[in-house]
Amino acid sequence: MHQDLHQNLRLLCSYYKSIAEVCRRLGINRPQFNRYLSGQHKPSPNTLRRICEFFGVDEQDILLPHGQFQRVVDVRPKPGDQPNQEDSSLQEHLDWLDQGARGDVDIYLGYYYEYYQSMSAPGKVLQNLVCLERRGQRVVFQRTERMRATTNEPPCHNRYQGIAYLLTDRLFLVDYETLNRHEITQTILFPSFRNRVTRLTGLKIGVSDNSERMPCCARVLYEYLGQSVVVRKALANCGLHDLDSGQIDASIRDAVRNDMAPDEYLFRARH
Incomplete structure (x- = not known):
């Protein structure tokens, strides 16, 4: 049979x-x-x-x-x-990116505050902690969100792991949320044209962290903190802020506003 x-x-x-x-x-x-x-x-x-x-x-x-x-x-x-x-093919693509990436990406290593208008809490600015570091031939990073459901509850931390490439004249960061693995985000930043890195601006695309899971794009600003920080103290400053909050510098608020000029037909990053 x-x-x-x-x-x-x-x-x-x-x-x-x-x-x-x-x-x-x-x-x-x-x-x-x-x-x-x-x-x-x-x-x-x-x-x-x-x-x-x-x-x-x-x-x-x-x-x-x-x-x-x-x-x-x-x-x-x-x-x-x-x-x-499949593994060989994936490694081949990563090797090609490594060959095309600029080697002077090391000037961007260190800690940053990341600011952008929250995709799940309209009218709020989300402040996160980001750390870029070198691992072997690649630059990887961790992005940490500090969220608090209510004032009576301790904050929870969402962590994103990713990889960064400096390709020609743009810095590309791609990461994923490590707990539930239900989100990938991409951030593209203008590089610094000064000897000292202070702020980087660009665009971030991802999905809102709620049941709607709406694909969104937002202007983003990275504020350089240095090669090392007291992580606990840096995270204490992170979280959701009102757009007009005094905890956020006025120049940062202006940089992350998601407005469009009458002659703009695409949503564009701004220096």
Whole structure:
């Protein structure tokens, strides 16, 4: 019974180190899977779907006569090789970016306050702490949000991890939220044209951190703090502020206003 199916399964399994590895990754116990391999039983429709998704083949293909199935599988990437090929491709893209990035990005290493109008709390300015540092050949960063639900509750911290590249004359930062992993943001900044880094301005794109999850774009300002800070004290200044709050310098408030001039047809960053 199910002669072609069990032979086709054996062929697919041959691309992996062992039957035990396939069973472990599929979440199917070995005795049951052995019955499929021997042709004693045919998997249920749900189990067959899981098997096909794991091996990367179509349900109609796995039921083909064995000789035909061999010819089909022979010209496709081998199931066991796919993760390595994907990893290699990703590494190749990162290597290309490394080669194209400017080496003088080190002048931007250190701590910053980040200011922009909150995407989830309209009319508020969000102040975060950002740290750029070198790890091997790359510059990585952590962005920390300090949020407080009510005045009676202790603040919670949202952390974002990312990578930074100085490409030609713009500084690109891409990060993701590490707790729930449900958001990626990109920030593009003008570099500093002075000997000493003080402030960087640009644009940030992301989604609002609420049930609406609205894609948003906002002007952003990075205020340089130095190579080292007392992190606890720096974080104590972070959080949501009213747009007219005295805790935020007037020049910073002006820099993060999201207005558009009559002759502007795209939302643009401003120096």
